[in-house]
Amino acid sequence: MPPPSVLSDFSATVGESLLHVRPIYIVAGLCAWISWRILYRLVLWPRFLSPLRIVPGPPLGGIIAGQFPAIIQGEAGIPQREWVKQHGSAVRVVGPLGIERLIYTKADTLHKILVSEWMEHPRPGFLREILGFVAGYGLLTVTGTEHKQMRKAMNPAFSIPNLMAQTDMYYDPIHNLVRILNEQIDGETEPSKGKVIHMYEWMSKVTLDIICETAFGYRTDSLNNPHNALSEAYEDLLNLQSGKNIAEFILLASIPGFKRFINSDWAYNHRHWFAKSSLLAPMSIALDAMHRIKKISAEMLAEKTKDNAVALSDTEAKRDIMSLLVRARNADLAIKSGYTMTDQQMMDQVLTFLGAGHETTASGLAWTLWLLANNKGHQDELRKELKPIFENNPRPEYRTLKDLTWLDGVVMESLRLLPPVPMTFRQAGKTDYIEGVLVPKGTMLYIPIRVVNTWKEIWGEDAEEFRPLRWQSLPKAYTPTLSFLSFIAGPHACIGKTMAVMEMKAVLAALIANFEFEPAYEGQVAQPTAAVTMKPADHMPLRVKRFL
Numbered sequence: 001m002p003p004p005s006v007l008s009d010f011s012a013t014v015g016e017s018l019l020h021v022r023p024i025y026i027v028a029g030l031c032a033w034i035s036w037r038i039l040y041r042l043v044l045w046p047r048f049l050s051p052l053r054i055v056p057g058p059p060l061g062g063i064i065a066g067q068f069p070a071i072i073q074g075e076a077g078i079p080q081r082e083w084v085k086q087h088g089s090a091v092r093v094v095g096p097l098g099i100e101r102l103i104y105t106k107a108d109t110l111h112k113i114l115v116s117e118w119m120e121h122p123r124p125g126f127l128r129e130i131l132g133f134v135a136g137y138g139l140l141t142v143t144g145t146e147h148k149q150m151r152k153a154m155n156p157a158f159s160i161p162n163l164m165a166q167t168d169m170y171y172d173p174i175h176n177l178v179r180i181l182n183e184q185i186d187g188e189t190e191p192s193k194g195k196v197i198h199m200y201e202w203m204s205k206v207t208l209d210i211i212c213e214t215a216f217g218y219r220t221d222s223l224n225n226p227h228n229a230l231s232e233a234y235e236d237l238l239n240l241q242s243g244k245n246i247a248e249f250i251l252l253a254s255i256p257g258f259k260r261f262i263n264s265d266w267a268y269n270h271r272h273w274f275a276k277s278s279l280l281a282p283m284s285i286a287l288d289a290m291h292r293i294k295k296i297s298a299e300m301l302a303e304k305t306k307d308n309a310v311a312l313s314d315t316e317a318k319r320d321i322m323s324l325l326v327r328a329r330n331a332d333l334a335i336k337s338g339y340t341m342t343d344q345q346m347m348d349q350v351l352t353f354l355g356a357g358h359e360t361t362a363s364g365l366a367w368t369l370w371l372l373a374n375n376k377g378h379q380d381e382l383r384k385e386l387k388p389i390f391e392n393n394p395r396p397e398y399r400t401l402k403d404l405t406w407l408d409g410v411v412m413e414s415l416r417l418l419p420p421v422p423m424t425f426r427q428a429g430k431t432d433y434i435e436g437v438l439v440p441k442g443t444m445l446y447i448p449i450r451v452v453n454t455w456k457e458i459w460g461e462d463a464e465e466f467r468p469l470r471w472q473s474l475p476k477a478y479t480p481t482l483s484f485l486s487f488i489a490g491p492h493a494c495i496g497k498t499m500a501v502m503e504m505k506a507v508l509a510a511l512i513a514n515f516e517f518e519p520a521y522e523g524q525v526a527q528p529t530a531a532v533t534m535k536p537a538d539h540m541p542l543r544v545k546r547f548l
């Protein structure tokens with residue numbers, strides 16, 4: 001046995017050399033592992049190993065970007081519609097970084113994903129991050145049991161009797177809008193020729209004023225105030241919507257800890273640093289806009305909580321949605337029932353109503369005006385139906401508006417053809433067979449709202465045409481929940497659907513009764529943005545004339 005001194009000399013030498021060698025091995029090992037992961041993710045999995053290879057679809061595309069360029073350069077939902085036409089009702093598309101997504105259009109499959117097994121197919125993390133940042137971590141982002149409880153607490157506020165009672169609240173903003181458009185036209189040198197007006201901007205203001213009134217009992221009056229703080233903040237935020245910015249956001253959101261970082265005071269206080277990098281500049285604008293929106297939302301909520309603190313038995317209490325939620329929470333707290341929303345959750349709901357209920361309805365209205373401007377015959381028929389009603393009563397109530405044939409057909413047809421939310425995503429929460437193919441846990445499922453809404457197998461050969469009267473005799477293949485997906489289906493279906501449709505009807509009815517709409521110039525084409533919501537990129541200029 002060698003003496004201990006020799007042993008210690010030996011181990012010291014080995015240790016020393018290991019100390020020198022180990023970092024190289026570690027770095028080399030790390031490099032090899034990263035290279036292997038990259039090779040596996042980008043090449044081996046999508047091209048040779050994935051069980052989804054048997055699902056038909058377009059070519060895989062470039063190794064890094066896949067079909068992503070086609071997706072973001074095309075109109076939202078249109079490349080997917082072409083792929084379904086070419087490859088059938090189940091399509092596999094490889095997106096960026098080798099990530100596969102499946103598109104299913106058959107009612108049975110959509111029922112499984114959205115309705116019967118909705119808990120096993122949650123919204124994917126990246127979508128929850130985007131929605132949570134701009135629309136609060138409320139109903140739009142919670143999943144499973146928490147979602148069930150929150151939705152149960154909120155459903156009564158969206159009941160039909162409550163919405164009926166709210167309809168009259170729409171009319172002050174609507175009448176403001178009609179007056180402003182009249183003034184704008186009268187300000188022209190030749191008022192009879194009308195005026196080209198960016199209608200999306202006005203739809204955004206009127207829907208902001210209506211949602212603030214009906215959801216919070218809060219008067220924003222952005223229609224009369226061009227520099228309204230809330231409306232300017234949303235404008236800044238919504239102008240960031242582009243395929244490129246969303247892709248960058250998804251990339252950043254995949255970094256662990258991103259949610260905490262982006263919602264921290266530090267990120268807001270240092271936002272000017274991000275403005276210096278072209279990649280992070282949109283983040284700086286978004287942080288600034290969200291800070292302003294959160295500040296105003298907190299004020300609205302504080303006013304509500306103060307208002308309703310003593311209102312448990314007050315029959316004259318306000319009927320806006322937030323008042324109902326605050327009163328319901330107070331009642332739950334009083335009887336110590338199981339589930340009550342925390343202050344933070346209430347705050348998130350304020351952001352959710354603003355984020356989910358404002359721009360979607362504005363885009364829906366703008367697209368409806370676009371379709372009518374390009375279909376004069378349908379516009380005339382609608383006006384014929386509306387004129388006598390408005391001559392009788394300038395504030396028609398819920399029941400009157402609900403049952404009008406042309407008004408209903410035009411709104412539903414517009415939401416079908418140009419849905420403000422053209423697609424959404426789910427993720428396979430477990431490995432399971434869908435349409436006979438083993439779909440690995442984690443696979444992205446593209447919910448093809450615009451594709452299904454215009455699928456010829458359901459809607460017939462004229463599926464892509466604007467024909468409002470089709471809602472009077474729906475095709476045989478139509479199923480109420482899964483043929484028209486604009487508000488999707490199942491437990492995550494839009495809670496504001498009835499409210500949105502009623503609001504669109506009230507605004508549109510008043511506009512069509514008072515004005516005529518035409519394209520702003522010859523050859524004008526629609527310019528939908530390809531992002532989370534589909535708004536007109538050009539803010540929809542239309543020629544607006546008084547209807548006398």
Ligand code: HEM
Pocket residue numbers: 123139140141151215352353356357358360361364419420421424425485486487488491492493494495496497499500501
């Ligand atoms: C034309 C207008 C609207 C359209 C097209 C629309 C569409 C949608 C869609 C497609 C979803 C499902 C998103 C997903 O699961 O990924 C959704 C969810 C939701 N919408 Fe709407 N929406 C509209 C108006 C509104 C309004 C006015 C409100 C409320 C004031 C609202 C509140 C919500 C909420 C809270 C959710 C989440 C529901 C849940 O997960 O339980 N929406 N909406």
